[in-house]
Every structure is written in C-alpha cells, then in structure tokens.
Amino acid sequence: xxxxxxxxxxxxxxxxxxxxxxxxxxxxxxxxLNSILKNTGISKGTFYYHFQNKEELYTCLLSKAxxxxxxxxxxxxxxxGLECDIFLLLQMQAENIIEYAFNHKLFYDFSVSxxxxxxxxxxxxxxxxxxxxxxxTFSKIINIAAESGTLRDDIPMEVLExxxxxxxxxxxxxxxxxxxxxxxxxxxxxxKSFIEILKNGMSKH
Amino acid sequence: xxxxxxxxxxxxxxxxxxxxxxxxxxxxxxxxLNSILKNTGISKGTFYYHFQNKEELYTCLLSKAxxxxxxxxxxxxxxxGLECDIFLLLQMQAENIIEYAFNHKLFYDFSVSxxxxxxxxxxxxxxxxxxxxxxxTFSKIINIAAESGTLRDDIPMEVLExxxxxxxxxxxxxxxxxxxxxxxxxxxxxxKSFIEILKNGMSKH
DNA sequence: TACGGTCTAGACCTACTAGTCTAGACTGGT
DNA sequence: ACCAGTCTAGACTAGTAGGTCTAGACCGTA
Numbered sequence: 349x350x351x352x353x354x355x356x357x358x359x360x361x362x363x364x365x366x367x368x369x370x371x372x373x374x375x376x377x378x379x380x381l382n383s384i385l386k387n388t389g390i391s392k393g394t395f396y397y398h399f400q401n402k403e404e405l406y407t408c409l410l411s412k413a414x415x416x417x418x419x420x421x422x423x424x425x426x427x428x429g430l431e432c433d434i435f436l437l438l439q440m441q442a443e444n445i446i447e448y449a450f451n452h453k454l455f456y457d458f459s460v461s462x463x464x465x466x467x468x469x470x471x472x473x474x475x476x477x478x479x480x481x482x483x484x485t486f487s488k489i490i491n492i493a494a495e496s497g498t499l500r501d502d503i504p505m506e507v508l509e510x511x512x513x514x515x516x517x518x519x520x521x522x523x524x525x526x527x528x529x530x531x532x533x534x535x536x537x538x539x540k541s542f543i544e545i546l547k548n549g550m551s552k553h
Numbered sequence: 554x555x556x557x558x559x560x561x562x563x564x565x566x567x568x569x570x571x572x573x574x575x576x577x578x579x580x581x582x583x584x585x586l587n588s589i590l591k592n593t594g595i596s597k598g599t600f601y602y603h604f605q606n607k608e609e610l611y612t613c614l615l616s617k618a619x620x621x622x623x624x625x626x627x628x629x630x631x632x633x634g635l636e637c638d639i640f641l642l643l644q645m646q647a648e649n650i651i652e653y654a655f656n657h658k659l660f661y662d663f664s665v666s667x668x669x670x671x672x673x674x675x676x677x678x679x680x681x682x683x684x685x686x687x688x689x690t691f692s693k694i695i696n697i698a699a700e701s702g703t704l705r706d707d708i709p710m711e712v713l714e715x716x717x718x719x720x721x722x723x724x725x726x727x728x729x730x731x732x733x734x735x736x737x738x739x740x741x742x743x744x745k746s747f748i749e750i751l752k753n754g755m756s757k758h
Numbered sequence: 759t760a761c762g763g764t765c766t767a768g769a770c771c772t773a774c775t776a777g778t779c780t781a782g783a784c785t786g787g788t
Numbered sequence: 789a790c791c792a793g794t795c796t797a798g799a800c801t802a803g804t805a806g807g808t809c810t811a812g813a814c815c816g817t818a
Contacts, residue, residue: 550705552705
C-alpha cells in the first residue's frame with residue numbers, strides 16, 4: 349500500500365489500516381474516530397494536526413480505493429484492446445476484482461462498505477467528485493458494446509445499458525454470492541459461469 | 554397497514570410510520586430513537602411502556618415487512634401453480650414487488666434499507682429467526698427449477714442456484730436500476746426485459 | 759370518595775461522539 | 789543558550805445517544 353507522501357507521520361500507515369477496518373466494519377457515521385485513534389495509538393492532537401476532520405480521512409481512503417478500482421478497469425481495457433467482446437471485458441474485470449479482493453483485502457472491504465453508503469449524504473458528497481469520470485468510463489464501455497453488435501437487438505437498449513452498468517459496478521457485490529469460497533481458482537471458475545449466464549442466459553435452448 | 558392489535562395505543566400507527574422513515578433513511582444504528590419519538594409526539598415513558606427497547610421496535614417492523622414479502626412470494630406460487638417455469642415465477646415476483654413498491658412504499662424502502670444492514674450485528678440477530686423459513690422457500694424454488702429441466706446443464710448447478718437466490722432476494726435492489734422511472738407500466742416492461750436477459754442472456758445468437 | 763391498575767410525561771443518568779484548545783516536548787538554526 | 793516552528797498529548801466542550809425512574813393523570817369499580 350502506498351499513500352500520500354506529504355505530511356506523513358510515523359504511524360500514518362497504521363492509521364490508514366485501522367481506519368479502513370473501522371470504516372468497513374461500521375460504515376462512515378458509525379465508525380468511531382476515537383476508537384480509530386485509540387487503536388492506532390495516536391492522539392487527537394496528532395490526528396487533527398494532519399487532517400481537517402473525520403470526513404477528510406474518509407475521502408482520503410476513498411480516493412485511494414477508487415484509484416485502484418479505476419486502474420483495474422484500465423488494466424482490463426489495455427489487456428483487451430478496445431475492439432473486444434464486452435463479455436470478455438466483464439470477465440477480465442471479474443478476474444481483476446478477485447485479484448483485488450485477495451491482494452488488497454482492506455481496500456476491497458472498504459469499497460464494498462462504501463457502496464452501502466448509497467443514499468447517505470457522505471456518499472453523494474464524495475461521489476459527486478468522481479461521477480464525471482466514472483460516467484465517462486461507462487459510456488466508453490457502452491459504446492464498445494453497442495458498436496460491436498454483439499448485443500441482442502430485441503431488448504431495449506436502455507435496459508441493456510443499465511444492466512451492464514449494474515453488473516460492472518456491482519460485480520464485487522455479486523462476488524458475495526460465493527463469499528465463503530476461499531479457493532481462488534474455484535471462485536474464478538464460478539465467476540466465469542456467472543458471466544456466461546449474463547451472456548447466454550440460464551435457460552436451456 | 555394493519556399492525557398488532559395487542560398493547561395498542563393511540564399513536565401506534567404514527568409511531569410505526571415515523572420509525573419506518575427514520576430507519577429507512579438512516580439505518581438501524583444511526584436512526585435516532587429520540588428523533589422518532591419527537592416526530593411521533595410521544596414520550597420516552599410511553600415508548601418504553603410498550604416496547605422493551607429500540608431493537609424490539611425494529612424487529613417488530615421487520616417481521617411485518619418480511620411477512621408482506623413472504624406473502625408476495627406465496628402469491629407468485631399460487632398464481633402459477635407449482636409446475637411453472639422458473640422465469641415466469643421470477644417475473645410474477647417482479648410484478649408483485651413493483652406493486653409492493655408502489656403500494657407499500659414505506660415498507661418497501663424499509664426492506665431495501667434492511668438489506669444494507671448485511672454484515673451488521675442487527676442483521677444477523679434478526680435474520681437468524683427468519684432464515685430457516687426463507688431457506689425452505691428457496692429450496693422449493695430451486696426444486697421447481699431443477700425438476701422442470703429448463704435450466705442449462707453446462708453450468709454448475711451451484712452457480713445456477715446461487716444466482717437464482719441472488720436475483721430473487723435482490724430483485725428490489727435491481728429495481729433501483731430503474732429508480733427514476735416513475736411510470737409503472739414502463740417499469741414493468743423494463744423489468745420483463747431484464748428477466749428475459751436472465752433467461753436468454755444479453756448476447757445476440 | 760377512594761382505591762388500584764394502566765398509561766404517560768419528561769427530568770435525569772451514563773456513555774459516547776466529533777472536534778477544540780492549551781501546554782509542552784522536540785528539533786534545527788543562530 | 790535561546791528561539792521559532794513542528795508536532796503531540798490529552799483534558800475539555802457541547803451535543804446526542806439509549807435507557808431508567810418517578811410523579812401523576814386517567815379510568816373503571818366499589
């Protein structure tokens with residue numbers, strides 16, 4: 349994990365780790381800053397010297413988490429080129445997310461918990477800053493899907509678009525489907541099957 | 554809305570309505586009992602005479618919400634008989650949920666917000682009581698699906714099962730896909746398309 | 759009128775919250 | 789040796805949380 353280098357202090361990384369856990373477990377509002385500081389072993393003074401408030405700590409972690417997520421998507425793009433099958437893209441994305449979940453567990457849990465903030469003011473507040481970029485990336489995906497001509501044309505484009513957006517953004521949530529499966533290979537296999545369902549459905553034909 | 558008749562008091566229904574809103578907006582922990590009581594216009598004394606604590610109020614509302622949800626599923630069953638196509642069942646379920654969302658908005662929002670409690674202790678605590686029944690209902694659904702022979706056999710049964718369970722339990726979450734669509738008919742049409750995707754996929758073939 | 763049970767109001771309690779403020783420890787420069 | 793800037797500790801504030809407790813309103817019965 350690499351964090352901002354500026355304004356760094358001794359226990360900075362430990363603070364981030366502790367905060368990631370606390371926020372993931374309890375959500376933004378319910379997370380206790382006091383508890384975070386206590387578990388980190390730093391004082392109020394130290395904290396408020398480096399951060400404006402609780403919210404700044406949260407957004408700091410979030411921008412890191414989103415940065416990683418963005419890089420995952422970019423990675424999926426670059427590995428495939430822009431001409432590729434949308435389902436292959438989804439699959440690459442799934443693989444990357446699984447990698448993410450295993451290698452950056454704290455950040456992964458944190459972004460899962462952030463998704464649950466939807467509807468709360470902190471979500472809107474923070475998300476507004478990232479929305480344009482996210483929307484841009486999605487319209488890119490949608491364009492790829494539309495132009496490739498691989499999508500069914502007997503289904504309203506709007507439904508296809510929204511469904512794709514849903515599955516792309518909630519992949520990690522859907523991953524919870526197979527939560528207790530600790531074996532990475534099996535998880536990957538199941539995940540491929542799930543995307544196969546999205547591609548060709550559950551029904552025998 | 555019909556509530557328990559026993560131990561009823563004048564502003565009981567108003568209390569429930571206020572509490573549903575507060576819990577839906579802020580989640581269990583963040584919801585302020587003080588605020589609920591203030592907005593209802595009853596005192597601590599009144600509340601604690603009728604309820605043991607905040608949790609009992611929550612579970613009371615939840616059992617009502619789950620009861621309604623269960624009835625929806627039963628309704629889907631009875632309207633179709635047990636021989637029916639699993640996708641038809643999903644569609645009936647979707648229609649019922651849309652009906653639910655429009656006619657019991659408070660309860661609907663409340664169950665959406667309850668789903669977000671997943672991972673919190675209140676969720677596990679409350680859910681444990683309902684889990685056996687829910688699992689029973691689901692194995693019923695899975696059996697219908699398996700016996701009917703309409704599901705693909707080139708996909709691991711476990712993935713199919715879990716996916717079905719996911720879609721049945723998260724239908725209302727997926728409904729958020731089309732959140733801003735206020736036109737019921739259009740919503741219904743889009744929903745049918747979405748289930749068509751689950752059935753035959755997004756890919757042209 | 760007087761009693762006893764049902765119900766209600768709201769002051770009060772302890773625990774905890776995010777955030778402020780002051781005293782002082784430590785450091786490098788002169 | 790002294791000073792100024794950087795950084796830290798933790799007591800403190802104001803506010804809110806869920807929950808307790810007591811005084812008394814109200815009502816049917818006798």
